[in-house]
Amino acid sequence: MSSQKEKTSPFMAKAIEAALSAKSITSPNPWVGALLEHQGQIINVSSTKKYGAAHAEAQTLQGKHLPEGTLYTTLEPCVAFEGKRTEPCTQIIIKSGIKKVVIGIEDPDPRVKGRGIIQLREAGIEVQIGDGADEITRLLRPYIKHRQTGLPYVIAKFAASIDGKIATKTGASQWITGEKARDTAHHQRAWVDGILIGSGTAISDDPSLTARPKNLSPEQFTQPLRIVLDGSGKLPVNSKILQPTGTIIATSPKSEKNWQDSLTEQGAQIIICEPSQNGSGINLEQLLQVLGSRSILSLWVEGGSQILGSFFSQNLIDELWAFIAPIIIGGDGLSAISTTGTSTLAEVPHLREIVIEKLEQDFLIRGFTGNWAP
Ligand SMILES: NC(=O)c1ccc[n+]([C@@H]2O[C@H](COP(=O)([O-])OP(=O)(O)OC[C@H]3O[C@@H](n4cnc5c(N)ncnc54)[C@H](OP(=O)(O)O)[C@@H]3O)[C@@H](O)[C@H]2O)c1
Structure with missing residues (x-):
C-alpha cells in the first residue's frame, strides 16, 4: 500500500464521499466511489451497490460517451477472474472510449492487484495512481x-x-x-x-x-x-x-x-x-x-x-x-x-x-x- 502522504483532489474527494455512503451495503465487496469529470464539470458520481450488483465505475460511465473526460475511482478497477459475477470494470472503461483514469489505490485482492492498471494502460488509457491514497486506505482498512x-x-x-x-x-x-x-x-x-x-x-x-x-x-x-x-x-x-x-x-x-x-x-x-x-x-x-x-x-x-x-x-x-x-x-x-x-x-x-x-x-x-x- 502507498506509504506516501498523498493529496486528495476535489474530484477524488467527491468519489470518496460516495464510497463512504456505500460502506454499509457492499461487503464482502469493497465500498468504492467513482466520478466522471468533463471540462471541469462533474458529469456523474456513483458508488458500488449491494454485493453482486453493478460496480461504481460501471454505473458512473453508463450511457455516457465522453472520451475527453476523466474517470476518478477510489480503487483500482476490477478484472476478469474465475467466479466473477459482474462484467469487469476494466472492460467497461475501455469500451467507453475514455482516455484518462485517476485511481486512488491499487486493489489488494490477489486476483486483481495491479492487473487492472496494466490492462487500462495496455489499452492506451493514461492512468494516474495515488490521488487520496491515505484517506482511501483508512476507509478501506477492513477490506485491505x-x-x-x-x-x-x-x-x-x-x-x-x-x-x-x-x-x-x-x-x-x-x-x-x-x-x-x-x-x-x-x-x-x-x-x-x-x-x-x-x-x-x-x-x-x-x-x-x-x-x-x-x-x-x-x-x-x-x-x-x-x-x-x-x-x-x-x-x-x-x-x-x-x-x-x-x-x-x-x-x-x-x-x-x-x-x-x-x-x-x-x-x-x-x-x-x-x-x-x-x-x-x-x-x-x-x-x-x-x-x-x-x-x-x-x-x-x-x-x-x-x-x-x-x-x-x-x-x-x-x-x-x-x-x-x-x-x-x-x-x-x-x-x-x-x-x-x-x-x-x-x-x-x-x-x-x-x-x-x-x-x-x-x-x-x-x-x-x-x-x-x-
Ligand atoms: N459497558 C459496556 O460497554 C459493556 C459491554 C459488554 C458487557 N458489559 C458488561 O460486562 C459484563 C460481562 O462481562 P464478563 O467479563 O463477565 O463476561 P464476557 O466477557 O461477556 O464473557 C465471558 C465468557 O465468555 C466465554 N469465553 C469464550 N471464549 C473466551 C475467550 N477466548 N476468552 C474469554 N472468555 C471467553 C467464557 O465462558 P466459557 O469459559 O464458558 O467459554 C467467559 O466466561 C456484564 O455486566 C455486562 O453488562 C458492558
Whole structure:
C-alpha cells in the first residue's frame, strides 16, 4: 500500500464521499466511489451497490460517451477472474472510449492487484495512481486486511465510566453513556459485518445485538452477523440474541451435545472451536480464521471484560472505540479490559492516530493499535 502522504483532489474527494455512503451495503465487496469529470464539470458520481450488483465505475460511465473526460475511482478497477459475477470494470472503461483514469489505490485482492492498471494502460488509457491514497486506505482498512490476510479487521468497543469501568459491582451497565454515544455505536454496528460478545454479556444483559441506527432505513444497511462465544454451553435457549435466526454460537467440545442441538433448533449456527490455550473459553485465532473464510471483513467486539481482555492480550485488536461517560463507578466495578496488566508504564501499549469526538456529555476516543497496518 502507498506509504506516501498523498493529496486528495476535489474530484477524488467527491468519489470518496460516495464510497463512504456505500460502506454499509457492499461487503464482502469493497465500498468504492467513482466520478466522471468533463471540462471541469462533474458529469456523474456513483458508488458500488449491494454485493453482486453493478460496480461504481460501471454505473458512473453508463450511457455516457465522453472520451475527453476523466474517470476518478477510489480503487483500482476490477478484472476478469474465475467466479466473477459482474462484467469487469476494466472492460467497461475501455469500451467507453475514455482516455484518462485517476485511481486512488491499487486493489489488494490477489486476483486483481495491479492487473487492472496494466490492462487500462495496455489499452492506451493514461492512468494516474495515488490521488487520496491515505484517506482511501483508512476507509478501506477492513477490506485491505481481509484481502491481505484472510482475517477480519477487529474493532473493540466499550462504554465506560471515567474510571474505566463497564459495569457496576452488580453487573449493571445499561446505560453508561447517553443517547448520542449509543446511536453512534448503532451506526458502527450497521457498518460492520459481525458483532461479537461473550456468554457473560449475553446472559447478564440478554441483548438482541441488532443495529438500530437513527436516520438510516433498513435498506441502507445490512444487519451484522451476531456471534456469541460460549465455550462451556451456558446460553439459555430463550435468549433474545437467538432471534431473528442465524446467530453464530462459537463453542468448544466441552459443551453438551443436547445444548448444542437445542440452539440449532432455535436457528443458531454452532461452530465448534478448540479450547483456548489457557483453558478459558475458545481459541480466538481459530475463530477469526473461520469468520474470515465466511467473508466477515469487519468484526466489532463489544465485550464484556473477559472477552476484551482475551482479544487484547493476544494482540488481536486492530482498532479501539472507547466511549467514555463523565461518571465514576468506582470500587469493584468491572474493568473494561480484563488482562493481567503491565508492570511498568514503558510496556503500556499506545493507540495511534487518535481521534476524539464529543458526543453530547460523552467522549469517543478511537485509534489504531498497530497490531496490523496496511
Ligand atoms: N459497558 C459496556 O460497554 C459493556 C459491554 C459488554 C458487557 N458489559 C458488561 O460486562 C459484563 C460481562 O462481562 P464478563 O467479563 O463477565 O463476561 P464476557 O466477557 O461477556 O464473557 C465471558 C465468557 O465468555 C466465554 N469465553 C469464550 N471464549 C473466551 C475467550 N477466548 N476468552 C474469554 N472468555 C471467553 C467464557 O465462558 P466459557 O469459559 O464458558 O467459554 C467467559 O466466561 C456484564 O455486566 C455486562 O453488562 C458492558
